[in-house]
Amino acid sequence: VLFHTPPGLELALRQEGIPCTRACSQTRQGLQAGRFVLYDNHRISKRKLHSLLASGQVALDIHDLRQVMPGVRDALAALVDHQGAPRLWQYGETRVSETVSRFHKPAIRQRLMHRLRTLILENGGVWVRVAPLPYPYRFAFNWRLDLDESGHEEDTLTTLAASRDLADCTTVFVCTSAYQSYHRVWSALRGLDVQPHGHYHTIYRDPRANLHNLERSVRTLIQLGFTPSGFAAPHGRWNPGLNHAIETLGLSYSSEFQLGHDDWPSYPWLGDRFAAVLQIPIHPVCEGLFLESGDSHPDHLTSALLSRINHAETAGETAFLYGHPEKRLGRMPEIITTLAHRIGQADRVWRVTMSRFAAWWNWRAKRAWKVYPTGQNRLFVQFAQWDPRYRISLEIDRGDHTANLPMTGPTCELHLDRLAYIRKQPRLDDAHPAPAPPVLAPRTWLQNWLDWERVTPIPELPERYWRDRLKKQIRRWRDPQTSRVPTS
Numbered sequence: 417v418l419f420h421t422p423p424g425l426e427l428a429l430r431q432e433g434i435p436c437t438r439a440c441s442q443t444r445q446g447l448q449a450g451r452f453v454l455y456d457n458h459r460i461s462k463r464k465l466h467s468l469l470a471s472g473q474v475a476l477d478i479h480d481l482r483q484v485m486p487g488v489r490d491a492l493a494a495l496v497d498h499q500g501a502p503r504l505w506q507y508g509e510t511r512v513s514e515t516v517s518r519f520h521k522p523a524i525r526q527r528l529m530h531r532l533r534t535l536i537l538e539n540g541g542v543w544v545r546v547a548p549l550p551y552p553y554r555f556a557f558n559w560r561l562d563l564d565e566s567g568h569e570e571d572t573l574t575t576l577a578a579s580r581d582l583a584d585c586t587t588v589f590v591c592t593s594a595y596q597s598y599h600r601v602w603s604a605l606r607g608l609d610v611q612p613h614g615h616y617h618t619i620y621r622d623p624r625a626n627l628h629n630l631e632r633s634v635r636t637l638i639q640l641g642f643t644p645s646g647f648a649a650p651h652g653r654w655n656p657g658l659n660h661a662i663e664t665l666g667l668s669y670s671s672e673f674q675l676g677h678d679d680w681p682s683y684p685w686l687g688d689r690f691a692a693v694l695q696i697p698i699h700p701v702c703e704g705l706f707l708e709s710g711d712s713h714p715d716h717l718t719s720a721l722l723s724r725i726n727h728a729e730t731a732g733e734t735a736f737l738y739g740h741p742e743k744r745l746g747r748m749p750e751i752i753t754t755l756a757h758r759i760g761q762a763d764r765v766w767r768v769t770m771s772r773f774a775a776w777w778n779w780r781a782k783r784a785w786k787v788y789p790t791g792q793n794r795l796f797v798q799f800a801q802w803d804p805r806y807r808i809s810l811e812i813d814r815g816d817h818t819a820n821l822p823m824t825g826p827t828c829e830l831h832l833d834r835l836a837y838i839r840k841q842p843r844l845d846d847a848h849p850a851p852a853p854p855v856l857a858p859r860t861w862l863q864n865w866l867d868w869e870r871v872t873p874i875p876e877l878p879e880r881y882w883r884d885r886l887k888k889q890i891r892r893w894r895d896p897q898t899s900r901v902p903t904s
């Protein structure tokens with residue numbers, strides 16, 4: 417039971433798959449719904465809380481969990497942080513940079529959950545969770561392609577052809593203004609998981625501009641016979657106004673590394689509620705970063721992508737990789753065939769599209785279930801509204817061992833002594849990105865202030881505020897040739 421706890425804790429518990437419920441902080445309704453009550457002693461005193469609890473309930477103060485991560489002032493706040501920052505990855509001689517979430521959230525959550533699990537076990541509890549993947553999968557793989565730029569139809573066709581053996585786990589996000597006249601590409605996309613990447617390849621500060629841009633790309637895809645259910649923002653950028661646009665259009669998921677990467681999905685915290693749109697993190701290192709850093713050797717990029725697959729396979733995580741065809745993967749398709757071969761050899765990998773993965777995770781998030789002790793080392797597990805659509809499994813931790821038990825119906829009795837435990841994989845630390853030196857250039861500051869981009873045709877730029885009008889005027893000076901009204 418969560419009582420007066422910050423949203424970061426609930427977000428992490430739901431990713432972890434721990435059954436939890438939030439008690440109302442005013443009416444206290446639901447406060448006695450579970451054995452362990454997590455609270456923050458800076459928001460309600462231990463004495464006051466104890467007077468509200470039933471006998472047998474255990475109150476656990478979570479305030480100190482904020483300091484679980486060295487160098488992070490408040491780990492619980494970091495888990496719901498929205499800000500991006502430049503980060504560096506080192507692969508051999510090559511160092512690549514991308515703007516991603518400024519906190520490495522999976523590492524924070526793992527430390528947080530380790531500490532909480534220790535607290536629960538010390539107080540006589542058990543640590544039982546719904547596994548993050550359906551039974552019997554060990555890790556998940558997705559191949560994401562972002563189609564951004566016009567003028568490179570052949571590269572895109574080559575990339576799609578090279579991705580043929582990954583068709584069941586490929587998701588393509590298409591920038592519809594760039595591709596609308598490429599009929600051969602649309603034919604090649606038939607049968608794949610095809611989703612919008614905006615009409616123009618940008619994210620605006622203005623929520624109305626985002627809604628308009630996203631709505632146009634959704635409409636175009638529907639007209640072409642596709643069924644949009646998700647979105648990926650250009651440059652991995654995210655803001656609450658963008659979330660609002662995605663919610664308004666009824667899409668169920670989005671994927672932006674400004675919020676997180678190499679992690680399980682979550683519903684971003686919006687300040688007063690969790691978003692309805694699921695956020696699916698990917699691995700943010702793509703071929704473009706290598707090319708930008710001056711390394712165009714396909715083998716280097718292949719080994720960087722394979723290293724994420726190796727890590728995900730060992731640690732039981734996701735390897736959601738992404739790339740771009742134009743002037744890039746279309747000229748080095750051997751990277752894709754190597755990845756396809758590697759995944760084809762993997763055991764118990766869930767080859768999954770983003771849309772199918774979102775459907776699973778949204779379904780998992782709705783499971784309501786309880787665990788009761790029924791005797792010494794015996795537990796009774798009960799799921800409400802059993803739905804056999806996916807085969808879920810429970811993971812039960814004991815010390816550094818874990819048991820995995822597929823559920824075959826809405827209830828089961830667990831004899832903790834009779835489960836087959838295996839030693840947990842030691843946590844491998846993937847190449848965690850390092851902070852990049854801050855960019856203090858006035859030019860960057862000015863570009864942010866103007867919400868600068870050069871992909872929206874000038875006649876379509878908004879003129880609501882004087883800052884909009886200034887941007888439009890500068891664009892007219894810089895790009896006089898695009899001042900004409902576009903033909904479509």
Ligand SMILES: [Zn+2]
Pocket residue numbers: 562563564613617649650651
């Ligand atoms: Zn893009």
